[in-house]
Amino acid sequence: MSSNQGFDRKEILYRIGTFFLLVGIVLLVFFFLSESADQVVFDYFCWSLILIVIGFVFRAQYKKATPASGRFSLVKRLTPKSKKPDQGKK
Numbered sequence: 001m002s003s004n005q006g007f008d009r010k011e012i013l014y015r016i017g018t019f020f021l022l023v024g025i026v027l028l029v030f031f032f033l034s035e036s037a038d039q040v041v042f043d044y045f046c047w048s049l050i051l052i053v054i055g056f057v058f059r060a061q062y063k064k065a066t067p068a069s070g071r072f073s074l075v076k077r078l079t080p081k082s083k084k085p086d087q088g089k090k
Contacts (some may be wrong), residue, residue: 017055017061019055021028021056023051024052025053026048027045028044
């Protein structure tokens, strides 16, 4: 009836970008393995670069909001607050 509340288009693109990065890295490894076996397959190298670039583009569109960890909250409470000078007094 209503739209999914957990659906976020940018998060899905982020995950697809992660998938493309992983597949691109695997293809790059296959390229290096084919080169070491003296049967160079440049298709692996080309597709790996294309997928890695697409993966970075997809992942760059989504910035995760991280909540504050609170590890410096004690320091923030102990530091004195700066007082603003009164502008109305002369």
